[in-house]
Amino acid sequence: MIDDLDLPFNDDSGDHDRRRGRRRRHADERYGPGPYSHGAQGHDQYAQDPHGQGGYGQDPHAYGQTQYGQDPYAYGQAHYGQDPYGQDQYAQDPYYAQDTYGGPRSGPPRGGSRSGPPAKRKKKKKKGRSGLALTISILLLICLGGGVFFAYQRLADKFITPDYEGDGKGEVTVVIPAGANGLEMAKVLKAADVIKSEKAFTTAFEKDPNGKSIQPGTYKLRKQMSGAAAVAMMLDPKSRLVNGITIVEGWTSFKIFKFLAEKLKLPEADFKTAAADPIKLGVPPEWFKRKDGKPESKSIEGFLFPDTYEFPKDVTAESALKMMVKRFMDVTKALNFTTRVENERKLISPYEALIVASLAQAEALHPEDLGKVARVAYNRLFKSSPDMQCKCLQFDVTVNYSREMAGLEPKPSSGLTQKELTDPKNPYNRNAAMFVPTPINSPGKKALEGAMAPPEGGWFFFVAVDKAGTTNFSVDGRQFCTDKRLAVKNGVLTDAGC
Numbered sequence: 221m222i223d224d225l226d227l228p229f230n231d232d233s234g235d236h237d238r239r240r241g242r243r244r245r246h247a248d249e250r251y252g253p254g255p256y257s258h259g260a261q262g263h264d265q266y267a268q269d270p271h272g273q274g275g276y277g278q279d280p281h282a283y284g285q286t287q288y289g290q291d292p293y294a295y296g297q298a299h300y301g302q303d304p305y306g307q308d309q310y311a312q313d314p315y316y317a318q319d320t321y322g323g324p325r326s327g328p329p330r331g332g333s334r335s336g337p338p339a340k341r342k343k344k345k346k347k348g349r350s351g352l353a354l355t356i357s358i359l360l361l362i363c364l365g366g367g368v369f370f371a372y373q374r375l376a377d378k379f380i381t382p383d384y385e386g387d388g389k390g391e392v393t394v395v396i397p398a399g400a401n402g403l404e405m406a407k408v409l410k411a412a413d414v415i416k417s418e419k420a421f422t423t424a425f426e427k428d429p430n431g432k433s434i435q436p437g438t439y440k441l442r443k444q445m446s447g448a449a450a451v452a453m454m455l456d457p458k459s460r461l462v463n464g465i466t467i468v469e470g471w472t473s474f475k476i477f478k479f480l481a482e483k484l485k486l487p488e489a490d491f492k493t494a495a496a497d498p499i500k501l502g503v504p505p506e507w508f509k510r511k512d513g514k515p516e517s518k519s520i521e522g523f524l525f526p527d528t529y530e531f532p533k534d535v536t537a538e539s540a541l542k543m544m545v546k547r548f549m550d551v552t553k554a555l556n557f558t559t560r561v562e563n564e565r566k567l568i569s570p571y572e573a574l575i576v577a578s579l580a581q582a583e584a585l586h587p588e589d590l591g592k593v594a595r596v597a598y599n600r601l602f603k604s605s606p607d608m609q610c611k612c613l614q615f616d617v618t619v620n621y622s623r624e625m626a627g628l629e630p631k632p633s634s635g636l637t638q639k640e641l642t643d644p645k646n647p648y649n650r651n652a653a654m655f656v657p658t659p660i661n662s663p664g665k666k667a668l669e670g671a672m673a674p675p676e677g678g679w680f681f682f683v684a685v686d687k688a689g690t691t692n693f694s695v696d697g698r699q700f701c702t703d704k705r706l707a708v709k710n711g712v713l714t715d716a717g718c
Contacts, residue, residue: 402431469662472521618652634714679693
């Protein structure tokens with residue numbers, strides 16, 4: 221009977237079984253084993269007296285009748301009266317699909333397994349899994365937060381300009397090279413930690429209407445300044461250490477050496493020694509290639525770019541010349557000089573174009589004439605004219621350059637003798653075939669542009685016709701003589717030679 225208690229289960233079916241067990245025990249005690257048990261043959265023991273007599277006769281429990289009166293268990297009558305739950309608790313008992321008084325009870329025997337699905341046990345939560353889930357959730361949140369922060373940083377870098385605040389601190393000296401634009405200035409400043417980002421400076425530089433008036437030179441600034449503060453300080457004349465040295469367009473290397481030696485307080489011999497190896501100073505070897513069949517002449521001439529330079533206090537002759545060569549390389553790169561000459565002036569090399577640029581720089585009295593003089597040089601070498609007796613340049617300035625090479629002072633054209641002008645032993649004589657061995661001075665940017673892309677024209681001759689430097693260009697000897705007579709009339713020449 222203990223099995224019927226099913227104590228471990230605390231559910232409705234368990235309570236039902238316990239109530240049913242109590243009623244069966246009560247009936248057994250009161251009436252003895254009867255309708256609640258089956259005989260050996262499966263018949264009700266009261267249906268027939270085993271001794272052949274009526275015994276009790278009709279089953280006292282049959283059809284709701286008992287020997288004592290009303291069967292307390294008959295079809296819906298509660299033993300103690302009205303079922304406290306308002307209905308017979310066995311009316312819907314799943315174990316009494318047919319009442320025990322009407323036939324054998326169907327369903328499992330007492331003590332057997334329950335019918336219907338077993339009650340679900342409540343599963344205990346596993347703390348290990350819950351802890352792991354919590355840890356994973358936290359890690360995912362951290363990763364997600366890190367991703368959001370990284371994305372924010374990327375967006376901030378793109379849309380928010382990194383910049384220092386205020387006027388900075390300490391002191392630092394920076395050198396802004398000649399010809400530097402806003403971005404190039406910003407790179408110099410950022411390298412010295414004057415500004416936090418190039419964009420911080422260029423933004424302020426472009427917004428300030430005076431930004432483009434910032435000059436090359438040496439500036440005393442502060443570290444970690446805002447971009448706007450850096451621009452403002454560079455516009456202040458007090459911040460610029462004025463000790464710039466200007467190299468004039470058209471100066472020869474010999475004049476440059478002497479001038480720098482005086483300004484920088486260095487021996488002139490140091491400059492000549494350093495200039496002996498132009499490749500060491502930064503001139504690429506391919507720059508000396510030529511197409512006129514003459515041997516290469518590796519000279520520094522032409523590569524010392526004319527500009528204003530801010531030389532540091534510890535400058536040497538070699539470092540000064542390197543600065544000037546670098547400036548030349550920067551300018552020609554910006555002009556795309558070598559590529560354009562090779563593609564557009566197919567008969568000459570970039571070095572030969574540099575020679576022509578130096579000739580134009582020496583001969584032209586006005587910038588607008590530089591390209592025309594270059595065109596005259598090309599026409600004399602590569603075109604024919606009945607008024608030309610040779611494929612030669614016939615520029616007097618080349619002879620004067622040879623004088624400087626020899627340590628002599630240059631002369632005006634009127635002071636040069638015919639022997640000096642046409643000396644066959646001098647490779648720079650005015651009748652020397654094709655190009656002279658080297659450039660004859662340091663041409664400026666406009667002269668380089670004129671030699672790289674000269675204007676179209678059939679000119680073979682030119683002459684300054686007045687003291688203002690007005691130059692007339694002509695295509696033949698007859699017009700050239702007319703122009704020279706005008707120059708004589710205006711006191712520029714003493715003899716037309718025609």
